[in-house]
Amino acid sequence: MIDTILNHRSIRKYTSEKISKETLEEILNAGMRASTTGNMQVYSVVVTEDDDNKAQLAPCHFNQPMIKNAPVVLTFCADYNRFNKWCELSNAKPGYDNFLSFVTGAIDALLAAQNVCVAAESKGLGICYLGTTIYTADKIIEVLKLPKGVVPVTTVTIGYPDESPELADRLPLEGIVHYEEYKDYSDEDIKDLYQEKEQLPENIGFVKENGKESLAQVFTDVRYKKQDNVAFSKVLLDVLKSQGFMNHED
Amino acid sequence: MIDTILNHRSIRKYTSEKISKETLEEILNAGMRASTTGNMQVYSVVVTEDDDNKAQLAPCHFNQPMIKNAPVVLTFCADYNRFNKWCELSNAKPGYDNFLSFVTGAIDALLAAQNVCVAAESKGLGICYLGTTIYTADKIIEVLKLPKGVVPVTTVTIGYPDESPELADRLPLEGIVHYEEYKDYSDEDIKDLYQEKEQLPENIGFVKENGKESLAQVFTDVRYKKQDNVAFSKVLLDVLKSQGFMNHED
Structure with a gap:
């Protein structure tokens, strides 16, 4: 069990083998067992298997x-x-058209997603998360025909692995975990924590290829740029508004 | 592996048995193996074991x-x-003071949390998520001394179980999963999906105890009320502002 978790690699190449309906339902069912706020289950999963629909999702x-x-x-x-529909049918007035409710639903969706991924990997499948979902939520809403009250938060691709990548590097555990209170980092702490990452041949290669001075510059200037983040932030906040989650702002 | 996931119950009563440092580090390490956006690992975990610190967290x-x-x-x-500190030390200008970056960090934190929970349960521990974290993020920030750039998104209590509750009810799988596109629900669909939940003796009891007409009213009028949701939404958005994630609004 823990072994499955410890052996996680993001898999980006898949064999042509299909996932049986039975296996798919088994891993989706594992997702449903994740904790959810007040057992409200305020999330949904959309399954895309059709090639035309995948082609529509691809640019997103x-x-x-x-x-x-x-x-x-x-x-x-x-x-x-x-x-909300259940509330309205039950003569109850839903009060979930607000930011808190969006975050509540996003938490439900993400805990379920990780359960699905662990379950999938335990069945020999490979998974990859796509962070792009929150950049283009407006377009995904159109493709998947998501009604008001529904916002996509993450996407996972699943299939049988056709590659076996190395385990990804991670910061040392003490870089992530704080005991009793947050201990802020000194310059020395930061240097120590990121040293291994900076010295990986792959990362030295990225710095060179991109003509940068440091690995951090690859993140700030190439991969996750301020101008993109600001533009995507505006799109995402507009999506929350148009999907009905910001009604307290008026 | 899937069995651990399928057998999940939220555990709210724990024995007095401590969790060894070794076990705690093992499950935190399992958390670190979860996928993270661009392998940036933009999340932290604060461990509270001290009784005085727990007493400070309790009202939150x-x-x-x-x-x-x-x-x-x-x-x-x-x-x-x-x-951000790493970027600044590396002569790179971080552009992460925006809403998208908050959501990115929240996703990282939540996927790690669920890995920790599954790993903990696989070791015989019991867990419970506390949704209150996003209601009182402002107060938790004070107690845990979280600096700018850090926002709590969920809390998990962990210990050896001193209760064995029944498996929680869930909607049928077809209530959560959509194939190819979102199929909106008819009134009949909603009635079918929620029928089992409404008829559970425990839920019939909640309706009676609270003097309500329907289970949905227990949610809307008692447990998750509009006025609270709106108030918590404002606090959470203010927290995002004060922790430096809404700088594109000016």
Whole structure:
């Protein structure tokens, strides 16, 4: 069990083997067992297996090849639409058109997503998360026909692995964990924590290829740039508004 | 592996048995193996074991008894503080003072949290998520001394189980999963999906105790009320502002 978790690699190349309906339902069912706020289950999962639909989703994920190559693409969404409908049918007045409710639904969706991934890996499948979901939520909403109250928060591609990458590097545990209170980092702490990452041949290669001075510059100037982050932030906040989660702002 | 996931129950009563340092580090390490956006690891975990610190956290979680009874309380936070410091030390200009970056950090934190929970359960531990974290993030920031760039998103209490509750009810799988596109629910669909939940003796009891007409009213009028949700939304958005994630709004 812990071994499955410890052996996780993001898998970006898949064999042509399909995932059986039985296996897919088994891992989706594992997702449903994750904790959810007040057992409201305010999330939904959209399964994409059809090639035409994958082709429509692909640009939403900057045409990363996993979308078309994976047999199954799962889009995890915060979803108050279903819960609100139930309330209205039950003569109850839902008060979930606000930011807190979006975050609540996003938490439900993400815990379920990680359960699905661990379950999938325990069955020999490989997974990859696509962070692009929150950059292009507006377009994904159109493709998947998500109604008001529903916002996509992450996407996972799943299939049988056709590659066996090395384990990804991670910061030392003490870089992530604080005991009793947050101990802020000195310059020395930061240097120690990131030293191993900076010295990986792969990362030295990235710095060189991109003509940068440091690995951090590859992140700030190439991969996750301020201007993109600001533009995506505005799109995402507009999506929250148009999907009905910011009604306290008026 | 899947069995651990399928057998998940939220555990709210714990024995007095401590969690060894070795076991705690093993499950935290399992958390670190979760996928993270661009391998940036933009999250932190604060471990609370000290009784005085638990007493300070308790009101942030509406004095739910798990905080004081569990040997370990873990607060998972979106964290760009560490990454930003690394960027600045590396002559790179971080552009992560925006809403997208908060959501990115929250996703990292939540996937790690769920890995920790599954790993803990596989070792015979019991866990409970506390949704209150996002209601009182401002107060938790004070107690845990979280600097700018850090926002708590969820809390998990962990310990050896001193109860064995029934498996929680869940909607049928077809209530959560959509194939190819979102199929919106008819009134009949909603009635079918929620019928089992409404008829559980426990839930019939809740409706009666609270003097309500329907289970949904227990949610809307008692447990998750609009006025609270709106108030907590404003606090959370203010926290995002004060922790430096809304700088594109000016």
